[in-house]
Amino acid sequence: MTLYLALGLYALGTLAALTTLFARGKGPQYAGLGFMMAGFVAHTIWIGTICAATGHPPLTNLAETTSFVAWVVFAVELGLWLRYRVYAASFFVYPLVLLLLTTSAVVGENFAVLDPGLRSNVFTLHLLLSTLGVAGLLIGLAFGVLALIQDRALKNKRPGRLWEWIPSLDVCKNVSFRALSIGFAIYTIGLIAGVLWSYRTNAGFMDLRVKQIGAVTAWILFAVILQSYISNTYRRKRMLFVSAGAFVAIVVAMLGIRG
Amino acid sequence: MPLILVGLNHRTAPVEVRERLSIPEAKLADTTYALRTLEGVDGAAVLSTCNRVEAIVSTREEDVIESVVDWLAVRGGASRAELEKHLYILRHGDVVKHLFRVASGLDSMILGEPQIGGQVKKAFLTAQELGTLDSLLGQLYENTMRVAKKIRTDTGIGEHAVSVPYAAVELAKKIFGDLRGLQVLLLGAGDMGELTAEHLHQQEVKQVFVANRSFERAAELAQRFEGEAVQFDRFEEHLAKSDIVIASTAAPHYIIEPIQVTRALDARRNRSLFLIDLAVPRNISPAVARIDGAYLYNVDDLQQVADANLGLRQQKAQAAESIVLREVEGFRKRLVAQDAVPTILELQQRLENIRAAELEKCLRKVGPMTAEQRQAIEMFSSQLVNKILHYPILQLRDGAEEPQERESLRKTIRKIFGLAK
Numbered sequence: 001m002t003l004y005l006a007l008g009l010y011a012l013g014t015l016a017a018l019t020t021l022f023a024r025g026k027g028p029q030y031a032g033l034g035f036m037m038a039g040f041v042a043h044t045i046w047i048g049t050i051c052a053a054t055g056h057p058p059l060t061n062l063a064e065t066t067s068f069v070a071w072v073v074f075a076v077e078l079g080l081w082l083r084y085r086v087y088a089a090s091f092f093v094y095p096l097v098l099l100l101l102t103t104s105a106v107v108g109e110n111f112a113v114l115d116p117g118l119r120s121n122v123f124t125l126h127l128l129l130s131t132l133g134v135a136g137l138l139i140g141l142a143f144g145v146l147a148l149i150q151d152r153a154l155k156n157k158r159p160g161r162l163w164e165w166i167p168s169l170d171v172c173k174n175v176s177f178r179a180l181s182i183g184f185a186i187y188t189i190g191l192i193a194g195v196l197w198s199y200r201t202n203a204g205f206m207d208l209r210v211k212q213i214g215a216v217t218a219w220i221l222f223a224v225i226l227q228s229y230i231s232n233t234y235r236r237k238r239m240l241f242v243s244a245g246a247f248v249a250i251v252v253a254m255l256g257i258r259g
Numbered sequence: 260m261p262l263i264l265v266g267l268n269h270r271t272a273p274v275e276v277r278e279r280l281s282i283p284e285a286k287l288a289d290t291t292y293a294l295r296t297l298e299g300v301d302g303a304a305v306l307s308t309c310n311r312v313e314a315i316v317s318t319r320e321e322d323v324i325e326s327v328v329d330w331l332a333v334r335g336g337a338s339r340a341e342l343e344k345h346l347y348i349l350r351h352g353d354v355v356k357h358l359f360r361v362a363s364g365l366d367s368m369i370l371g372e373p374q375i376g377g378q379v380k381k382a383f384l385t386a387q388e389l390g391t392l393d394s395l396l397g398q399l400y401e402n403t404m405r406v407a408k409k410i411r412t413d414t415g416i417g418e419h420a421v422s423v424p425y426a427a428v429e430l431a432k433k434i435f436g437d438l439r440g441l442q443v444l445l446l447g448a449g450d451m452g453e454l455t456a457e458h459l460h461q462q463e464v465k466q467v468f469v470a471n472r473s474f475e476r477a478a479e480l481a482q483r484f485e486g487e488a489v490q491f492d493r494f495e496e497h498l499a500k501s502d503i504v505i506a507s508t509a510a511p512h513y514i515i516e517p518i519q520v521t522r523a524l525d526a527r528r529n530r531s532l533f534l535i536d537l538a539v540p541r542n543i544s545p546a547v548a549r550i551d552g553a554y555l556y557n558v559d560d561l562q563q564v565a566d567a568n569l570g571l572r573q574q575k576a577q578a579a580e581s582i583v584l585r586e587v588e589g590f591r592k593r594l595v596a597q598d599a600v601p602t603i604l605e606l607q608q609r610l611e612n613i614r615a616a617e618l619e620k621c622l623r624k625v626g627p628m629t630a631e632q633r634q635a636i637e638m639f640s641s642q643l644v645n646k647i648l649h650y651p652i653l654q655l656r657d658g659a660e661e662p663q664e665r666e667s668l669r670k671t672i673r674k675i676f677g678l679a680k
Contacts, residue, residue, distance in 0.1 A: 232529030
C-alpha cells in the first residue's frame with residue numbers, strides 16, 4: 001500500500017514539474033516538489049518496512065534494488081535542489097525516480113530473505129556500494145545532460161524552453177563531474193567487492209551473465225564520460241551517445257539482478 | 260477615497276519640461292512640505308525621478324487640483340497653460356491603480372525596471388518622516404509596496420535583462436553562476452564596454468584588467484574599477500587569466516583571433532571563456548565561436564537577447580496588470596468598509612435603542628407571559644431590526660464607486676434614520 005502511495009505521489013510530482021515546460025511561473029515546480037517530497041516520505045516508510053521484515057538492506061532482488069536506487073537518487077536530488085535550486089533537474093530526475101519505482105512495483109517480487117550462502121560482509125558491501133554508485137552515476141548523467149543543453153543554448157544563442165530552469169553551465173558541469181567522480185569511485189569499489197565475493201564463492205572472478213556484462217560495460221562508458229570532463233571534450237556530440245549507452249548499460253545491469 | 264495625483268512623465272512631457280520640474284534629492288523634503296501647506300491638502304507626498312514628477316495628495320476638496328497645478332507651474336517656472344498640456348490629473352481609484360503600476364515598473368520607460376520601487380518608497384518615507392503622510396496616504400503607501408513586491412515575486416517581471424550591458428552580465432551568470440572571484444579583461448574604452456565593465460564591477464568580480472592604446476586612459480579606467488592597467492600590446496598575457504573579455508576598441512580589424520583563444524583556453528585548463536565583442540567593426544574573429552569552451556557574443560547577439568527578454572517582460576506584464584486590477588478593487592473595498600464603519604455602528608445603535616424601547620412598551624401592555632413567550636417576542640424584534648438594517652449596511656459598504664456618490668448615500672441614510680449629521 002505504501003509503495004503505491006509513493007508511486008502515486010511521484011507520478012503527480014512528475015506531472016506537475018513537467019507542466020512547467022508549457023506554463024510560466026514557479027507554482028507547478030513547487031507543487032511538483034511538494035508531491036515528490038510526500039512521495040519520498042511514503043517511499044522511506046516502504047524501505048523501512050522491507051528492512052524491518054528482512055533484517056538487511058533492500059538490495060537482494062530487482063524490485064528492492066530499483067526501489068532503493070530511486071530513493072537514493074531522489075535524496076541526492078533534494079540535497080542538490082536545496083543547495084543550487086536546480087529546477088530543470090526535475091525534468092530528468094523525477095521521471096527517472098518514477099520509472100525506477102514503477103519497475104519495482106511492476107516486478108513486484110516478495111521481500112527476499114537473504115540466502116544463508118549469500119550472507120557475507122563482502123557481498124553486502126558489494127550490493128550497497130554498487131547501488132549507491134549507480135545512484136551517483138545517474139545523478140551525474142542527468143546533470144551532464146543539463147550541462148550539454150546549456151552549452152548548446154549558449155553556443156547557438158537560442159535559449160529554448162529549459163533556459164530559465166537550468167542553473168549556470170559551471171554549476172551543471174561541476175555537479176555532474178563531482179557526482180560522476182564519487183559515483184564512479186563507489187561503483188568501482190562495489191564491483192571489486194563483487195568480483196572478490198564471486199572468486200571466494202564460485203572460485204572464478206566472474207561469469208558472463210547479463211548483469212556482469214552490463215555492469216562492466218557501464219563502468220567502461222562512465223570512465224569515458226569522466227575522461228571527457230577531464231579533457232574538456234564532454235561537449236562533443238558523441239558524448240550524448242556515450243551517455244545514452246551508459247544509461248542503457250546501467251539499466252541492463254540492474255535488470256540482470258533478476259537473472 | 261479622496262485622493263488626487265497631478266504629474267507628468269516621459270510619455271507626456273519632453274525632457275526639457277521634466278528637467279525643470281525635477282526635484283533634487285536634497286530638496287525633496289522641503290518640496291513635500293510645501294505641497295502639504297497648500298490649502299485643502301490633508302496629506303502629501305512627492306515622487307520625482309528622471310522620468311516623472313508626481314504630486315500625490317489626500318484631500319476632502321477637489322478644488323485643491325487647481326492649487327496643485329499652480330504650485331507645479333510656479334515650481335517649474337512655466338505658465339499654467341503651458342504646463343497643463345503635459346500634465347495628467349488622476350482621481351481616487353485611478354491614483355491607486357497608477358501608483359501600483361508605477362511601483363511595479365509597469366509604467367516605466369524600461370518595462371519592469373526595479374529601481375522605481377525604491378524611488379516610490381523614498382518619496383513616501385520622506386513624507387512619513389516629515390509627518391505629511393496622513394492615514395489614507397499611509398495605507399496607500401503600505402499597499403503600494405506590498406503590491407509591487409507581490410508582482411515582482413509572482414510574475415518575475417524584472418528577472419530578464421533588457422539592455423545590452425545587463426544582457427551581457429546575465430549571460431555571464433548563465434556561464435559562471437556566481438561572478439565573484441572572476442577576472443575581467445576590458446579592451447578599449449568604448450562607452451558600451453565601459454558600462455558593461457561597470458556592471459560587472461558592481462557584481463564584485465575579483466579583478467578588472469584594462470588595456471587601451473592610450474595607457475593613461477587605461478590607468479584612469481582601471482582606477483575607476485579598482486583594477487589594473489595593462490599595456491595594449493601585451494593584453495594576450497592576460498587573456499588566459501581572464502574569464503570574461505570585453506572588446507570595445509576602435510580598431511578596424513580583428514584583434515583577437517582563434518589561435519589566441521585556443522592558447523588561452525589551453526592555459527586555462529579548458530575553463531570556459533566568455534568573449535563580448537561590443538565593437539563595430541568587430542574586434543573578435545567570428546571563428547572564435549566555433550572553439551569549444553569559448554562563448555562569443557557580439558553587439559547584435561546581445562541586442563537580440565535583450566529584445567527577447569523584453570518580449571518575455573511584456574508577457575509577464577499582462578499577468579501583472581491583472582494583479583493590479585484585483586488589488587485596486589481590494590484596496591477600494593477595504594477603505595470603503597473602513598469609512599462606513601462609524602455610520603453602520605451608529606445605525607445599529609439607533610435601531611437597537613428603538614427596538615428596546617418599543618419592546619418594553621409592548622411587554623408592559625401585554626402583561627404577564629411565560630419565559631418562552633418573552634424570548635419569542637425578543638427574537639422577533641431582533642430579527643426584524645436585522646432585516647431592516649441589511650440593505651442599508653450593504654449599500655454603505657459596497658453601494659457606490661465614487662467618493663461623492665458614497666458621501667451622498669451616507670448622508671441620505673443618516674437623514675432617513677435620523678442620525679446626527
